[in-house]
Amino acid sequence: MQEIIIGIGVTALAGALAAVAGAAEDTESNIGSQGDPNSQVQLAPQMGYTHRIYNKAVSGEPPAYTLWVTLACGVAWAFIMMNVNAVLAIIFGTVLATFVQGIYATTAYLGRTASLSKFGQPVFIDVLKSVTTVTMGHAFVAIFTTVTACYLMSTVLHHPFALPLLGVVWGLALGAAGSATGNPYYGKERQYQNQKFGAGVPISASGNIVRYAEAGQRSSIDNGFFTAKLGGPASGLCFGLIVFFELWRTVLFEPIANGWGAVVAGVVIILIFMIIDRYVEVWARKNYGPYTAAATEA
Amino acid sequence: MSVKVEASHDGIPHNKVMAMGLILALVSLYIAVAGAFAGYDYLAFFGGIAAVGALIWGNSTIKKLCSYGIGTGVPSAGMLAFGSGVIAMLFAAKLAVISPFLVPIAGLVIALIVGLVLGWISNSVLNMKIPVMTRSIAELAAVGSVALMGLTVVATGHVSFSEITAFNIDILGITVSFYDVSYIGAGIIAVSFMLGAIALQHPFNACLGPGEKQDRTNMLAIECGFLSMIVMAVISFAFVSLVAAWISLVIGLIGWFVSYKKYFALSKRDAAAWLDAKPFSDAEE
Numbered sequence: 360m361q362e363i364i365i366g367i368g369v370t371a372l373a374g375a376l377a378a379v380a381g382a383a384e385d386t387e388s389n390i391g392s393q394g395d396p397n398s399q400v401q402l403a404p405q406m407g408y409t410h411r412i413y414n415k416a417v418s419g420e421p422p423a424y425t426l427w428v429t430l431a432c433g434v435a436w437a438f439i440m441m442n443v444n445a446v447l448a449i450i451f452g453t454v455l456a457t458f459v460q461g462i463y464a465t466t467a468y469l470g471r472t473a474s475l476s477k478f479g480q481p482v483f484i485d486v487l488k489s490v491t492t493v494t495m496g497h498a499f500v501a502i503f504t505t506v507t508a509c510y511l512m513s514t515v516l517h518h519p520f521a522l523p524l525l526g527v528v529w530g531l532a533l534g535a536a537g538s539a540t541g542n543p544y545y546g547k548e549r550q551y552q553n554q555k556f557g558a559g560v561p562i563s564a565s566g567n568i569v570r571y572a573e574a575g576q577r578s579s580i581d582n583g584f585f586t587a588k589l590g591g592p593a594s595g596l597c598f599g600l601i602v603f604f605e606l607w608r609t610v611l612f613e614p615i616a617n618g619w620g621a622v623v624a625g626v627v628i629i630l631i632f633m634i635i636d637r638y639v640e641v642w643a644r645k646n647y648g649p650y651t652a653a654a655t656e657a
Numbered sequence: 658m659s660v661k662v663e664a665s666h667d668g669i670p671h672n673k674v675m676a677m678g679l680i681l682a683l684v685s686l687y688i689a690v691a692g693a694f695a696g697y698d699y700l701a702f703f704g705g706i707a708a709v710g711a712l713i714w715g716n717s718t719i720k721k722l723c724s725y726g727i728g729t730g731v732p733s734a735g736m737l738a739f740g741s742g743v744i745a746m747l748f749a750a751k752l753a754v755i756s757p758f759l760v761p762i763a764g765l766v767i768a769l770i771v772g773l774v775l776g777w778i779s780n781s782v783l784n785m786k787i788p789v790m791t792r793s794i795a796e797l798a799a800v801g802s803v804a805l806m807g808l809t810v811v812a813t814g815h816v817s818f819s820e821i822t823a824f825n826i827d828i829l830g831i832t833v834s835f836y837d838v839s840y841i842g843a844g845i846i847a848v849s850f851m852l853g854a855i856a857l858q859h860p861f862n863a864c865l866g867p868g869e870k871q872d873r874t875n876m877l878a879i880e881c882g883f884l885s886m887i888v889m890a891v892i893s894f895a896f897v898s899l900v901a902a903w904i905s906l907v908i909g910l911i912g913w914f915v916s917y918k919k920y921f922a923l924s925k926r927d928a929a930a931w932l933d934a935k936p937f938s939d940a941e942e
Contacts, residue, residue: 401866409937416862418732418855426851430888433848437895440838455891462884462917463855466877467863469924473873474866481930481937521837521844527851576936 366610369515373508374603377533380504381598382591384424384533385541387497389549389590390490390583391415391464393423395542399550399568401471404480406566411483413490413579414471417463421534427498428530431456431506433523449510453503460502461495483578490579497583505529508602516606529602536598544590549582604628668871671717675796678714682707682803686761689810694757698897702905704810705886705912707803709879712856715800716878719861722793731865734797735858739850741771741794742801746809746816749802753817760816764802772798800857808849811889811905813840814897821846824896845892852888856881873923880920883913 387393392400392413400412417423435452439445465487472482509525512518518525550568551560572581608628612620685707692700719734745768752759776794779785806816813821821840825832836842860877864870890905897905925931 411937418735418858418862422732422736422851422855426855429851430848433845433892434888436843436845437892440895455888459884459888462880463859466859466880466917466920469921469928470860470863470873470877471866473924473927474864474868476868476927476929479929481932482924482928483932483935483937485932485934521842523844523847527844527847 363610366516367607369511370603370606370610373511373606374599376504376508376511377529377602378595378599380501380508380533380595381536381540382587382595383497383500383504384420384537384598385594386583386587386591387494387501388420388537389541389545389586390497390579391494392579392582393417394420394538396545396550399566401475402566403568403570404475404478404566407478408566408568408570409478409480410568410570411486411576411578412568412570412582413468413486413494415464415467415494416471417460417467419534420538421531423460423463424501424534424537425527425530427456427460427502428505428509428533429523429526430459431502432509432526435506435510436522445510445514449503449506453499453506456502457495457499460498461491464491464494486578493580493583501533505533512606516610532601533598536601537594540597541586541590541594544593545582545586549585671721674717674875675714678710678712678717678800679803681710682714682807683710683761683765685710686803686806686810686816687758689807689814690757690761690816693810693815698814698901699904701810701814701893701897701901702886702890702908704807705883705889705905705909707807707810708853708856708885709882709912711800711804711807712853712860712878712882713875715797715804715857716860716874718793718796718800719858720874721789722787722797723861723865725787725789731862732855732858735854735856737775737794738797738801738857739805739854740801741775741798742768742803742805742853743846743850744768745771745798745802746805747818749806750816750818750821753819757815757817761803761806764806764816765799768798768802769795772796797857801853804853804857805846805849808853808885808889809840809846811886812845812849812893812896814893814901840896848892849889852885856885868927870923870927873920873927876916876920876923880913880916883909883916887913 389396390413393415397414397416400410400414403410431452433452434455435448438448438451468487469482472480506526509522509529512525513522520528551564552569553567554560554564569577571577608624609621612624614620685703689700689703689707692698715738719731722734723731746764748767749760749764752763772795773791775798776791779794780787780790809821810816815821822836822842823834824839825834840846859881860874864874864877886909887906890902890909893905894902
């Protein structure tokens with residue numbers, strides 16, 4: 360009984376940590392223009408629109424976050440092996456992972472921007488300094504919380520996977536949650552505010568991204584302010600629910616039918632979510648419908 | 658049938674880059690293995706040099722493969738390379754019971770075979786029809802295997818299967834082996850895998866565009882290699898002797914710092930302009 364109560368407590372804590380991780384991850388990738396929105400940032404100078412948006416392409420978010428979280432887990436494990444306090448070890452691991460993330464971010468910005476020299480896109484050192492440090496701060500929060508959740512799963516819940524392997528699983532899930540849930544709130548919406556809402560992006564507007572903010576030329580830090588409102592919390596909710604449901608079904612149903620109870624619970628959870636998703640999709644289509652041309656006055 | 662798009666004109670042809678990277682990687686690996694064979698681990702840092710050599714080669718291959726317009730396929734190529742590389746490495750590590758000197762070359766050969774099969778499947782069965790596909794995937798698998806062996810040596814000082822699956826502790830004069838806290842048992846191999854896979858795809862992915870230059874991309878490959886080496890050196894404190902770990906860490910840090918600075922200089926050379934706190938001005942306006 361006591362084990363189940365501790366398990367539920369850890370489940371709640373890990374879910375909360377994951378919610379913070381998801382929010383920070385999405386904000387980080389949007390400020391750095393990683394993932395889907397990056398293609399338009401890359402395209403803009405080629406269409407004649409030079410800009411001050413960060414052009415960061417380390418890889419897709421899932422592989423990138425797999426690396427940061429896995430390496431933080433590995434380093435934390437090594438420090439724990441050397442009898443360093445677990446909290447300190449996790450911090451050391453996260454610091455090193457954030458350092459690697461920052462280095463990858465700067466080399467990606469410099470490389471991509473320098474390769475666009477033909478189109479007159481300059482390298483902005485002030486953008487490099489200000490935006491990289493902000494993404495590193497967000498990455499630190501995302502990595503630290505995820506590694507802590509992995510550590511709890513490994514030590515308290517006695518997960519059979521080693522710490523770095525849990526890092527692979529949850530880093531990948533974190534990147535995927537941020538990429539799939541967070542980006543729709545950013546991507547085209549933020550970059551094409553100069554286009555008519557709901558029009559999609561016509562080919563003629565390709566690369567014509569919004570380059571000016573209220574107080575002059577826009578940099579990517581502004582994207583964090585924009586997406587922290589909806590994209591970040593949505594990603595946080597998504598990743599938090601993934602971790603919460605995953606642990607909750609394991610803790611409660613693992614003892615039933617030799618572990619098969621947890622499998623059945625997982626399938627039931629997936630089915631319930633599929634029904635909810637379908638309902639929301641149909642509801643949204645009915646209410647907002649496809650884009651229609653504005654009625655012209657006769 | 659994909660259309661070939663020339664990324665940039667290379668100063669050094671691919672075959673020459675491949676030969677240089679391969680020789681650097683194999684020679685370094687053999688020095689590290691010889692060190693381990695002689696009974697001390699101070700030469701473990703040569704594993705990092707081997708990874709750098711492999712990454713230079715792999716980058717040139719990715720550039721060649723990705724000139725056939727598979728943009729989002731660049732990160733996947735890194736994953737595929739290390740996925741097939743890890744199979745080859747584990748297989749080869751088993752051969753250390755015959756001789757540890759067999760492992761590096763066996764890893765290379767097995768990876769080439771695994772890669773050829775995978776390349777044939779993607780090109781002929783999945784019908785991707787890219788002329789350089791089969792050869793490139795074979796090369797990438799070999800790069801993955803060699804880089805993984807290099808990073809393994811940095812972390813543990815060994816490449817043999819018995820050493821990377823056991824952690825030996827002397828308790829009251831008796832040596833006890835633990836699997837759970839070994840390089841493979843503790844999952845540290847996953848860290849090497851991810852470090853290598855991202856480092857392999859990053860240089861070309863980060864530098865792609867019409868202004869891509871071979872020397873700048875190669876410098877970034879070297880930087881990524883040393884950066885991965887720093888992380889493995891920190892982890893190696895749990896496995897190798899204190900002196901060996903410090904040697905790896907210091908060499909990794911110096912190599913990374915020098916290449917990072919050089920990469921900044923090359924980016925400054927290639928950039929259209931290098932501005933600090935200045936707004937852009939549109940050419941057409």
